[in-house]
Amino acid sequence: MRAARIIPANADAPQATGELVGRAMRGEAWAKEALFGRFVRPVIRRLTRLVGDPEEAADLAQDVFLTAFTKLDRLQNPNVFEAWLMQIAVRRAHDTLRKRRLLRLLGLYQPRSEGLAAFASSDATPEQRAELALLARVLERVGAADRIAWTLRYVEGERLEDVARVTGCSLATAKRRIKRAHDIVRQHVDVEEGA
Amino acid sequence: MARLPNPIREVLSDDVDEALVRRAMPAGARVRRRRELWVRAQWGLAAALLAAVLVLFLRPDDAAVRGDDGSVPVAIEATAARSAVQRFSDGSVVTVAPSGRVVPLAMEARAAVFLLERGVATFDVTPGGPRRWSIECGLLTVEVIGTRFTIDRSDARVVVRVERGEVLVRGERVHDRIQRLGAGDSVTVQRAYAEHVSAEARGSEHDEGASTRARLAATGDAEVPSMTSERGAARGSAAANAMTSGRSAARASDAFDATAPAKHDGDERRAESSNRAFDAAASTASDADRRAPADERPAAANPAFDATASAASDAHAAAQDVGTERSATANRALGAAAPTDERRAAVNRALGATAPADERRPSANRALGATAPEDERGPAANRPLGATAAEDERRAAANRALDATAPAPNDGDADRRAPEPRRDATPSPRALDTTNSAPPAAPSPRGSDATSTPSTPVGAPNETHDAEPGEAPRPTTAPLDRLARADAARRERDFLGAVAELEAVVAQKPPHPQAGLAAFTLGAVELDDLNRPRRALAAFDQAIARRLPALLLEDAYARRVEALHRLGDPRRAKAAAEAYFARYPNGRRTALVERWSRAP
Numbered sequence: 039m040r041a042a043r044i045i046p047a048n049a050d051a052p053q054a055t056g057e058l059v060g061r062a063m064r065g066e067a068w069a070k071e072a073l074f075g076r077f078v079r080p081v082i083r084r085l086t087r088l089v090g091d092p093e094e095a096a097d098l099a100q101d102v103f104l105t106a107f108t109k110l111d112r113l114q115n116p117n118v119f120e121a122w123l124m125q126i127a128v129r130r131a132h133d134t135l136r137k138r139r140l141l142r143l144l145g146l147y148q149p150r151s152e153g154l155a156a157f158a159s160s161d162a163t164p165e166q167r168a169e170l171a172l173l174a175r176v177l178e179r180v181g182a183a184d185r186i187a188w189t190l191r192y193v194e195g196e197r198l199e200d201v202a203r204v205t206g207c208s209l210a211t212a213k214r215r216i217k218r219a220h221d222i223v224r225q226h227v228d229v230e231e232g233a
Numbered sequence: 234m235a236r237l238p239n240p241i242r243e244v245l246s247d248d249v250d251e252a253l254v255r256r257a258m259p260a261g262a263r264v265r266r267r268r269e270l271w272v273r274a275q276w277g278l279a280a281a282l283l284a285a286v287l288v289l290f291l292r293p294d295d296a297a298v299r300g301d302d303g304s305v306p307v308a309i310e311a312t313a314a315r316s317a318v319q320r321f322s323d324g325s326v327v328t329v330a331p332s333g334r335v336v337p338l339a340m341e342a343r344a345a346v347f348l349l350e351r352g353v354a355t356f357d358v359t360p361g362g363p364r365r366w367s368i369e370c371g372l373l374t375v376e377v378i379g380t381r382f383t384i385d386r387s388d389a390r391v392v393v394r395v396e397r398g399e400v401l402v403r404g405e406r407v408h409d410r411i412q413r414l415g416a417g418d419s420v421t422v423q424r425a426y427a428e429h430v431s432a433e434a435r436g437s438e439h440d441e442g443a444s445t446r447a448r449l450a451a452t453g454d455a456e457v458p459s460m461t462s463e464r465g466a467a468r469g470s471a472a473a474n475a476m477t478s479g480r481s482a483a484r485a486s487d488a489f490d491a492t493a494p495a496k497h498d499g500d501e502r503r504a505e506s507s508n509r510a511f512d513a514a515a516s517t518a519s520d521a522d523r524r525a526p527a528d529e530r531p532a533a534a535n536p537a538f539d540a541t542a543s544a545a546s547d548a549h550a551a552a553q554d555v556g557t558e559r560s561a562t563a564n565r566a567l568g569a570a571a572p573t574d575e576r577r578a579a580v581n582r583a584l585g586a587t588a589p590a591d592e593r594r595p596s597a598n599r600a601l602g603a604t605a606p607e608d609e610r611g612p613a614a615n616r617p618l619g620a621t622a623a624e625d626e627r628r629a630a631a632n633r634a635l636d637a638t639a640p641a642p643n644d645g646d647a648d649r650r651a652p653e654p655r656r657d658a659t660p661s662p663r664a665l666d667t668t669n670s671a672p673p674a675a676p677s678p679r680g681s682d683a684t685s686t687p688s689t690p691v692g693a694p695n696e697t698h699d700a701e702p703g704e705a706p707r708p709t710t711a712p713l714d715r716l717a718r719a720d721a722a723r724r725e726r727d728f729l730g731a732v733a734e735l736e737a738v739v740a741q742k743p744p745h746p747q748a749g750l751a752a753f754t755l756g757a758v759e760l761d762d763l764n765r766p767r768r769a770l771a772a773f774d775q776a777i778a779r780r781l782p783a784l785l786l787e788d789a790y791a792r793r794v795e796a797l798h799r800l801g802d803p804r805r806a807k808a809a810a811e812a813y814f815a816r817y818p819n820g821r822r823t824a825l826v827e828r829w830s831r832a833p
Contacts, residue, residue: 193240230238
């Protein structure tokens with residue numbers, strides 16, 4: 039089996055994202071590979087934090103890129119490719135969380151990882167790791183849309199406007215979702231406010 | 234409790250495992266997606282199967298058959314001039330002939346029920362449908378899934394003819410209450426207790442089927458069609474000829490005896506066959522009695538059946554007795570079944586009605602008399618071909634049972650009358666007369682002139698029985714009357730008189746359909762009773778030239794050999810025997826024919 043060729047993300051790549059998207063839209067395969075190499079890690083990282091399972095995040099990332107390359111011609115502004123890609127990723131994560139919630143109700147879902155605790159950095163204290171594990175369990179009890187909004191706001195540190203844009207809702211809705219999830223989380227986990 | 238920073242990603246690693254990156258590559262997606270597609274396909278297949286099962290078992294009622302316009306027709310009625318055609322949503326077509334009327338009684342998903350009120354209707358039912366079609370016809374019910382058949386309903390009878398597929402015919406008057414009809418089969422159920430099944434399209438009938446048809450035919454209509462299977466034809470036609478119109482168990486016994494398969498040669502087998510035939514005939518009559526509603530019997534031939542069936546065994550026992558006691562026993566045995574004058578007339582009328590042209594009874598009598606001479610001929614030397622002493626005894630008993638169906642004249646209400654000794658103290662089988670209502674004529678001396686006054690025939694046409702009181706019945710020259718008179722004459726041992734009547738039938742122009750049987754009977758009388766082999770030979774030749782049932786045709790060929798043997802012409806006898814063997818390599822008369830052809 040031919041070894042996969044991985045193009046490393048390189049911000050200093052000679053082509054800008056817009057140009058790569060343009061070439062990919064014209065059917066140039068190398069441009070798609072370049073885009074994949076440039077954005078696959080941020081997508082996997084975000085998806086991992088959203089769904090809490092790195093392997094499932096990798097599969098979702100694959101679907102995200104397949105969808106993106108299939109519907110690339112719908113992208114009117116090549117320069118917003120990354121935001122558009124993240125929107126697709128958030129939508130996939132939302133679908134996954136909803137499906138997982140249904141499976142959990144049916145007793146058919148068992149978490150395969152420790153959630154965010156598995157991605158704790160080497161700088162994190164054991165207490166923080168324990169809090170991350172607890173947070174993962176608490177987030178399982180939060181609705182998909184609320185969880186995504188809260189994760190984008192409190193884990194990723196996105197601005198409220200960006201949360202609303204990525205999740206495809208109004209700012210007020212984004213705030214409401216974040217608050218609803220946060221009311222649950224803070225009953226169990228202490229998270230700093232006002233970042 | 235440790236406080237998590239905001240954003241929490243500050244305590245999370247940004248590293249992404251390269252394995253995850255490879256896993257996320259679209260190049261590997263094809264395999265994974267193919268696997269997912271396969272899983273989805275399996276789920277889809279399972280869902281499709283489930284849906285199919287649900288559709289199959291939970292078919293809604295609105296799948297019921299409808300007319301081509303989407304509604305259920307109230308009735309399918311044809312005018313006197315034009316037929317009516319109704320097409321249904323499942324492709325089935327009902328065609329009603331002029332003046333016919335079919336009423337749909339129920340049109341459901343699993344069943345479609347029609348009533349054929351009158352006339353002729355053809356049902357072309359699309360096969361493979363989920364519903365069973367039932368057509369009520371009064372006397373019977375026809376059930377079908379996919380076929381084409383025609384039902385003809387009239388006041389007198391119902392006829393079902395199957396053109397394609399198979400149908401089930403149910404009814405109280407259907408043999409065994411149910412019959413399966415295949416393509417080419419038909420069943421006729423008479424309101425006056427008759428039915429028969431023809432198997433014109435079934436050339437290779439096995440024995441059981443032929444036997445069944447013979448029994449069916451024996452219970453009613455004499456219009457037994459020719460069967461392509463020789464064996465089936467022989468058995469069916471002989472039995473039908475013998476047992477039509479409520480014929481006696483004795484004659485039925487003879488018929489079945491005569492229809493024994495050719496391979497059952499030899500006396501033991503023949504005797505066994507005779508026993509079985511006797512039982513079958515009695516059983517048939519008994520079944521007929523059981524199936525027929527009592528109030529319809531006077532209009533049909535049932536009394537004859539009743540009498541013969543119930544009396545057969547008793548009469549057989551009575552035959553062992555002697556003197557007047559025997560007659561009395563037979564009378565008692567038959568007393569319940571002995572018809573009154575009125576019933577007797579009804580019997581005769583029924584015979585006339587159920588036997589078109591009144592042909593069956595005389596012809597059956599002749600056939601039986603010819604092939605199986607009754608014991609009234611006396612000596613065992615006159616025993617029919619291949620008959621045994623046991624057969625003679627059974628036949629005699631059965632004949633007495635037949636004779637007892639008609640009591641002595643003026644016996645009035647025989648049902649309530651106490652048994653009384655017969656006027657004729659001599660326990661001769663002839664002492665018990667047949668269904669004739671007139672007093673038996675005085676026996677003519679043997680060899681009397683052929684123009685002697687004929688006795689009143691058995692089963693004579695209606696004009697004789699319907700004559701006004703005090704008016705002497707006038708003998709007619711109709712062939713059937715002549716045949717009946719010939720039968721009566723033979724019973725009275727007036728063989729010359731019988732010969733005269735039979736010769737008149739044989740000589741009739743144009744040839745009567747029963748001329749072949751008459752010629753055969755003539756030959757038997759000439760050979761057995763009058764010992765005139767030359768005239769017998771000529772009669773058998775005439776019988777062969779005319780149309781004869783296959784069974785009797787074999788006997789005719791065999792008896793030609795006998796006639797030539799008794800004529801003292803061994804050369805021609807041998808030639809005739811070779812002709813017989815060529816035509817019937819495994820014939821029933823092989824042993825006798827060989828003997829006749831060898832002996833000087």
